[in-house]
Amino acid sequence: MNRRLLLQLGLGAALPLRLWAAAPETPRLLVVFLRGAYDAANLLVPTSSSFYYEARPNIAIAKAAALPLDADWGLAPAVADSLHPLWLKSQAAFVPFAGSKDTSRSHFETQDHIELGQPEQGSRDFRSGFMNRLATVLGAGSRLEAMAFTDQVPLILRGERPVANQALRDVNKPGINAAQAEVIASMYAGTRLHGAVRGGFEVREEVSREMAGDKAAEMEAASRGAIAAKGFALEARRIARLMRERVTLGFIDVGGWDTHVGQGGATGQLANRLGELGRGLALFANEMGPQWNNTAVVVVSEFGRTFRENGNRGTDHGHGSAYWVLGGGVRGGRIAGEQVAVNAATLHQNRDYPVLNEYRAVLGGLFRRMYGLNDAQLAQVFPGASARDLGLV
Secondary structure, eight states, rough: HHHHHHHHHOOOOOOOOOOOOOOOOOOOEEEEEEEOOOOGGTTTTOTOOOOHHOOOTTTTOTTTEEEHHHHHHHHGGGGGGTTTHHTTTTTEEEEEEEEEEEEOHHHHHHHHHHHHHOSSSOOOTTOOOHHHHHHHHHHHOOOOOOOSSSSSOOEEEGGOOOEOOOOOTTTSOSOOOOHHHHHHHHHTTTTTHHHHHHHHHHHHHHHHHHHHHTHHHHHHHHHHHSGGSSSSHHHHHHHHHHHTTOSSEEEEEEOOOOSSSSSOSSSHHHHHHHHHHHHHHHHHHHHHHHGGGGGEEEESOOOOHHHOTTTTSOOOBBSSSEEEEOTOOOSEEEEEEEOOSSGGGBBBBTTTTOOOOOOOOOHHHHHHHHHHHHHHHHHHHHHTTOOOOOOOO
């Protein structure tokens, strides 16, 4: 049994010993990574920009259709029943012109860059993701628990602190049964990894047992409406149940955002996905109950998309994006961070949104407010970065 096989089993780069109940007052953080680079300009719509409508003759969202946020921005109608109510309650903020300085426009390169959270220059340590470093800084002497709701522990959560992972969409179809788990654990008897391996299987069994009882109710809910039947909506509710009681740092990724062809505008491919994601996040907020007031959800993507539509009525790989910050304690109802007028002259390389709000600075400022981290602690999470306080919480 080697380390590669352990990763294939979903036990991750670091194996957990056990999940503990988290203190109610401990802040909760959920990071949602939209893999594939979603088109921020058709979620956070620059309604005051005539250039937006010139650049997107087929896929722009009409100003009359967008939900007004302020004099310059509107929100996609696809999230009218999910994100917009949170905005009206000042529980949602958006940070446009956000992202990394990576200009490779490679999905994998930029995803790695963001998940690792390491300095722009120099070699990368692929064993150290920024959420694991955050967990390490916060976890000294506490029962803080980090968990990836994914098949394997992603880069963002790999590191020295043990992290559990569980792909909740497959929670009732475990890849390894109890007998197989016992055989694998026995192979490590008498070694220093024995406790970690057995603990990893215990976590998987515990989570599976807790979630199995929810399946019938979820299927019943699905029969009353399509929203509960959607994959992300189901996962969001399950994640909320875990984060309400025990998981304090959570991560999930959602794919399908690489819209090169037939992207659509107010309706269509992208709008459908935004609608599903938004409803899932609204379900998460509702399921968190009073703990929502102590929770922050950060939605990021590896980069944005070209501002001009392409010949296939889609968009290609870009640069700057827009981040979302949601939560009961979020200072929402506003567009945060540095901004510029949206026109041809302000585009990055005459094609993309620029990055004015670097992700490590933005997240560092958020973590300082959420957890009261000092400069030395922030330097451990984001080496070489300067936190920028946008007053998001």
